[in-house]
Amino acid sequence: MERKALVLCSVVGLLGLLSVATGFGAEATRIKGSEVQFTSATQCTYPRSPALGLGLTAAVALTIAQVIINVATGCVCCKRSQHSSNSNWTTAFVCFVISWFTFVISFLLLLTGAALNNQHGEETMYFGNYYCYVVKPGVFAGGAVLAFASVALGILCYLTLNSAKDSNDPWPNPPLSNQSGIAMGQPQFALHTQDPVFVHEDTYIRRQFT
Numbered sequence: 001m002e003r004k005a006l007v008l009c010s011v012v013g014l015l016g017l018l019s020v021a022t023g024f025g026a027e028a029t030r031i032k033g034s035e036v037q038f039t040s041a042t043q044c045t046y047p048r049s050p051a052l053g054l055g056l057t058a059a060v061a062l063t064i065a066q067v068i069i070n071v072a073t074g075c076v077c078c079k080r081s082q083h084s085s086n087s088n089w090t091t092a093f094v095c096f097v098i099s100w101f102t103f104v105i106s107f108l109l110l111l112t113g114a115a116l117n118n119q120h121g122e123e124t125m126y127f128g129n130y131y132c133y134v135v136k137p138g139v140f141a142g143g144a145v146l147a148f149a150s151v152a153l154g155i156l157c158y159l160t161l162n163s164a165k166d167s168n169d170p171w172p173n174p175p176l177s178n179q180s181g182i183a184m185g186q187p188q189f190a191l192h193t194q195d196p197v198f199v200h201e202d203t204y205i206r207r208q209f210t
Helices: 003-029 051-073 077-082 086-116 139-168 201-209
Strands: 037-040 043-045 124-126 129-131
Touching (some): 003 051, 051 086
Antiparallel strands (some): 124 129
């Protein structure tokens, strides 16, 4: 895995874990029905709870993670023709769609739970009776689980497209052979040889005395 992809996945993963942790923290600290008191026939008193801040933190962390991973991934539909493996693109596209679907539901659950958990002093009337509204169990927990799924599928989509891109170009720059070395081999020039000339002995002696 490249260093850029490793850093990006680490940052997005940490944001996802932060969203999950604060989501479950909001679930644990939400206002329960037993903690609400009636100060009058139409007035409810709610205790202070950190669930509002934790729910908003979870929603913001999830949004930042979703933005980062989608900016890094780019347009999934535009990259279909760039990959030779159709199965890789199909897997990435399915992860992309499900990631956005789970993100929207998780974001709405976290924000809705945080807003409803902050209804101090308000009451609801049903069939002539007044009720103090509290966030139902599982709202923040469901948002946290979906946040984890959204971040995990977003990272999987990014890695699938990134690996498919690398597999299409395994040798982008083949190494060049060293042309400056000393060539070891036979010389490139031809050797000219002449046949021996035979001279008669009388002629050789005559040339020495002349």
